[in-house]
Amino acid sequence: MPSVSAPHFEHQYLDLLREVWENGDERRDRTGVGTRSLFGPSMRFDLSGDAVPLLTTKRVAWKTAAREMLWFLTGDTNIRELVRQKVHIWTDWPLDRFRRETGEDIDRDAFEARILEDDAFAHAWGDLGPVYGKQWVNWDTYEPAGEGLFRKGKPVNQIAQLVHDIRNNPTSRRLLFTGWNVAELEGMALPPCHMTYQYHVAGGRLSGMLWQRSCDLGLGFAFNAFSAAMLLRMLAQQCDLEPGELVWSAGDAHVYLNHEHLVHEQLSRVPRGRPVLKIGRKPDSIFGYRIEDFEVRDYEPHAHISAPVAV
Incomplete structure (x- = not known):
C-alpha cells in the first residue's frame, strides 16, 4: 500500500479539474450545455495493497458504479x-x-x-441499443451464406477471451477489449465513452490502461476510475496475479459549464483517507461476481455534490 506520507492519489485529479476549468477550450457540444475541454491528459493510480482510486473530495456512490460494471458483464442492454x-x-x-x-x-x-x-x-x-455489455461479451460476427449473402456467426466474448489470454499468453500485446463497434454506433443510446481497455503483465502484477474518447470530469470520471480499478482487480484475481497500476487517459477531457459550482466546491476540499477495495471471494468465473462480494473500507469522503447530467 502507498506510504501514508506519499502524495494523495486524488491530487492529480484535482489538478486536472482545475487545469480544464481554468485553461480548457470553451466550446459548444452535442448536448447544447457547453464545456471547457483539454485533449489527451493521463493519470496513474497504484492499486497495490487493495488501494482504489475512489474520490474523497465528494461522496461517490461506488456501489452504483459496481452494479453497473457487473451489469455490463452480463451483456444486458x-x-x-x-x-x-x-x-x-x-x-x-x-x-x-x-x-x-x-x-x-x-x-x-x-x-x-x-x-x-x-x-x-x-x-x-x-x-439502450448495443451498448457496452453487448460489445464486451456478445460482439456480432458474420460469415458468408452464398451469393453475396451473410448470416450471423458465433458472437465474440471479448472478456472471456481476455481472461484466457492473460492466463495463457501474458506477454501478449493484444490483451485488450473495446466497445467501439463502428457498424453499431448509430443504434446506441450513447456511444462508448470508456471505450478501450488494455492490460499488461509484469513481475506477477496485472496493470491496466483505460482510454476514454470522452470524459466528463465533474460526474463521469469518479465512476470510470473506480469501475476500471474494480474490473482490473477482478481480472487479477481470476488470473492469480497481484494488481499493479491503473493508467487512465482521455481524448476529450471536459467540464460542463453548468458544473461551475461543483468545480469550486470540490477544489476547496482536501482529500482525506486512503480507501481500499476488498473482494470477499473468488468465483469460478469472471462472470460469477455479485455485488455483495465487494466492500470498500476506510472511506470517509466529503459530502456529495449534486450536478445535472447532460443528455
Whole structure:
C-alpha cells in the first residue's frame, strides 16, 4: 500500500479539474450545455495493497458504479435490471427518447415504474441499443451464406477471451477489449465513452490502461476510475496475479459549464483517507461476481455534490 506520507492519489485529479476549468477550450457540444475541454491528459493510480482510486473530495456512490460494471458483464442492454437495483444512471437516455417520440411529459419515477411493471413497455422503451455489455461479451460476427449473402456467426466474448489470454499468453500485446463497434454506433443510446481497455503483465502484477474518447470530469470520471480499478482487480484475481497500476487517459477531457459550482466546491476540499477495495471471494468465473462480494473500507469522503447530467 502507498506510504501514508506519499502524495494523495486524488491530487492529480484535482489538478486536472482545475487545469480544464481554468485553461480548457470553451466550446459548444452535442448536448447544447457547453464545456471547457483539454485533449489527451493521463493519470496513474497504484492499486497495490487493495488501494482504489475512489474520490474523497465528494461522496461517490461506488456501489452504483459496481452494479453497473457487473451489469455490463452480463451483456444486458435494457435498463430494467438496473432500475430493479435502484440504479438510475442510464434512465435519462431512454426517458428522453420516450418524451420526444410520444410527447408524453412523464417524470423519471413514473417512467421507471412502467419499465418494471410492463414487459412490453420495458422492451419498447428500456433498451439502450448495443451498448457496452453487448460489445464486451456478445460482439456480432458474420460469415458468408452464398451469393453475396451473410448470416450471423458465433458472437465474440471479448472478456472471456481476455481472461484466457492473460492466463495463457501474458506477454501478449493484444490483451485488450473495446466497445467501439463502428457498424453499431448509430443504434446506441450513447456511444462508448470508456471505450478501450488494455492490460499488461509484469513481475506477477496485472496493470491496466483505460482510454476514454470522452470524459466528463465533474460526474463521469469518479465512476470510470473506480469501475476500471474494480474490473482490473477482478481480472487479477481470476488470473492469480497481484494488481499493479491503473493508467487512465482521455481524448476529450471536459467540464460542463453548468458544473461551475461543483468545480469550486470540490477544489476547496482536501482529500482525506486512503480507501481500499476488498473482494470477499473468488468465483469460478469472471462472470460469477455479485455485488455483495465487494466492500470498500476506510472511506470517509466529503459530502456529495449534486450536478445535472447532460443528455
